[in-house]
Amino acid sequence: MHGQLCVKIGHCQHNIYNNSYRLFFMFTNPIILQILDHYKKIWAIEKLKALSSWDLEVYMPENGAYFRGKAMGILGAMQQQLLLDNNFLSLIKNVQTDKLNIYEKAVIRNLNRVIEKNQKIPSKLLEEIEETTNQAQIEWRKARENNNFQQFAPHLKKIVKLLKQKTELIGYKNHPYDVLLDEYEQDLTVAKLDIFFNEIEQPLKNLLDYIKKSDKYIESHPLENLKYDKGKMRKFNSRVLAYLKADTTRLRIDESTHPFTENISVDDVRITTRYTDTNFQNSLTSTIHEYGHALYELQVNRNLTETPLGGGISLGIHESQSRFFENMIGRNKAFLNIFLQDIKALSPEIAKYVEKEGVEGVYKYFNMVKPSFIRVQADEITYHLHIKLRYQIEKDLIQGNIEAEDLPAIWNETMERLLGIKPKSDFEGVLQDVHWSLGAIGYFPTYSIGSFNSGLIKYELEKSIGTLEHLIVQETGIEKIESFLKDKIHKYGSTYTPE
Numbered sequence: 001m002h003g004q005l006c007v008k009i010g011h012c013q014h015n016i017y018n019n020s021y022r023l024f025f026m027f028t029n030p031i032i033l034q035i036l037d038h039y040k041k042i043w044a045i046e047k048l049k050a051l052s053s054w055d056l057e058v059y060m061p062e063n064g065a066y067f068r069g070k071a072m073g074i075l076g077a078m079q080q081q082l083l084l085d086n087n088f089l090s091l092i093k094n095v096q097t098d099k100l101n102i103y104e105k106a107v108i109r110n111l112n113r114v115i116e117k118n119q120k121i122p123s124k125l126l127e128e129i130e131e132t133t134n135q136a137q138i139e140w141r142k143a144r145e146n147n148n149f150q151q152f153a154p155h156l157k158k159i160v161k162l163l164k165q166k167t168e169l170i171g172y173k174n175h176p177y178d179v180l181l182d183e184y185e186q187d188l189t190v191a192k193l194d195i196f197f198n199e200i201e202q203p204l205k206n207l208l209d210y211i212k213k214s215d216k217y218i219e220s221h222p223l224e225n226l227k228y229d230k231g232k233m234r235k236f237n238s239r240v241l242a243y244l245k246a247d248t249t250r251l252r253i254d255e256s257t258h259p260f261t262e263n264i265s266v267d268d269v270r271i272t273t274r275y276t277d278t279n280f281q282n283s284l285t286s287t288i289h290e291y292g293h294a295l296y297e298l299q300v301n302r303n304l305t306e307t308p309l310g311g312g313i314s315l316g317i318h319e320s321q322s323r324f325f326e327n328m329i330g331r332n333k334a335f336l337n338i339f340l341q342d343i344k345a346l347s348p349e350i351a352k353y354v355e356k357e358g359v360e361g362v363y364k365y366f367n368m369v370k371p372s373f374i375r376v377q378a379d380e381i382t383y384h385l386h387i388k389l390r391y392q393i394e395k396d397l398i399q400g401n402i403e404a405e406d407l408p409a410i411w412n413e414t415m416e417r418l419l420g421i422k423p424k425s426d427f428e429g430v431l432q433d434v435h436w437s438l439g440a441i442g443y444f445p446t447y448s449i450g451s452f453n454s455g456l457i458k459y460e461l462e463k464s465i466g467t468l469e470h471l472i473v474q475e476t477g478i479e480k481i482e483s484f485l486k487d488k489i490h491k492y493g494s495t496y497t498p499e
């Protein structure tokens with residue numbers, strides 16, 4: 001779900017259909033056609049790297065990491081050479097952009113974005129970041145096992161130092177953190193996020209206080225701790241995918257520790273889910289969440305495949321799709337009501353509870369709100385306070401206002417201020433997320449942006465095709481929802497900027 005970086009954005013996809021058809025309608029400029037022809041090689045490497053990265057988390061034997069890492073490194077270098085090829089660069093430089101259509105303009109805009117970054121950052125720095133983060137991931141795991149942040153602190157310090165160098169090389173107008181934010185969400189800045197988080201913080205806290213004082217507030221729910229049969233849960237997940245009209249000739253589902261989505265091509269998208277001993281909600285919401293990501297990639301106009309436009313545009317938009325399916329559909333009472341028999345089948349204890357409490361009890365379980373320590377398990381309201389905490393820390397780290405070794409104290413104080421609770425250990429506090437060890441600083445805010453966007457999308461969707469409660473139980477309701485998303489968002493791939 002959100003444990004890992006839950007979606008890896010690809011930039012183009014395989015096209016089994018007639019190329020001349022595509023080129024005739026969307027890409028006609030002869031220089032653009034030459035650019036796209038060269039780009040196919042970069043695309044091919046990208047897609048095989050994606051397949052390899054999926055394999056690494058789903059099937060690769062434990063000791064496969066070393067040589068896999070080497071092979072991936074070589075492929076990455078080949079990709080960079082192709083991207084910075086002189087003929088390719090001069091084609092891009094000399095194309096007259098005022099003569100291009102929106103698709104062609106977007107090809108140039110997206111390529112320039114990647115090229116500029118690749119030109120400004122020396123490969124030596126990239127290698128150093130790669131090496132440092134490879135090591136840091138191992139150290140983060142150890143530190144987490146030992147519940148000791150100080151073991152990880154020197155590695156995080158080094159990552160921050162290298163990322164700061166990167167921000168200086170790329171350059172920025174107002175804040176170095178802007179450079180890192182832009183990597184995950186084009187044009188996102190500290191100036192915009194400060195307004196965003198300042199505006200949502202107090203209303204969210206007020207809402208949380210209101211809920212805590214209401215008679216509906218519960219500290220825990222009986223279904224959280226009941227064991228379930230994993231085989232039955234697997235069946236339940238496939239029934240949900242079938243209900244969502246998932247095209248299983250183009251989509252597959254597997255298992256991994258941290259659920260994620262990988263786009264191998266427009267006809268081959270992979271999602272994963274997870275199975276724990278208790279708390280079946282987690283497996284179900286992971287499946288639906290990842291399906292939202294997958295559907296976005298599966299519904300991009302296939303004529304954009306093998307071009308820099310053939311995939312989701314940004315993480316904030318991607319997360320809006322996954323959060324829409326997870327929260328607006330998956331936690332909807334009408335949806336849960338359809339699957340009561342599947343829920344009862346999970347175990348005799350669960351069946352007993354559902355028989356007694358009915359859909360209301362299940363609905364309450366899926367929509368509990370309470371402050372908790374772990375972000376990935378947080379509800380829809382407190383979730384954003386978790387993100388605000390990380391945003392504040394990342395911003396201060398990159399600006400040099402705070403140092404890595406001071407993070408546990410800063411984390412605990414900020415969490416107490418935002419959520420009213422204080423972690424008892426580094427394990428349930430500052431060490432919980434993998435992102436920093438991967439060097440993914442600037443990523444977290446896209447989770448909040450995505451959730452808020454999903455609210456806007458729900459609003460627009462209901463205005464034009466009817467309420468979700470109604471659509472969910474309609475024979476063709478899911479088709480209507482999915483074709484709305486296709487028409488308004490998915491089919492454009494990366495043609496428009498996220499904003």
Ligand SMILES: [Zn+2]
Nearest residue numbers: 001006319322
């Ligand atoms: Zn996601």
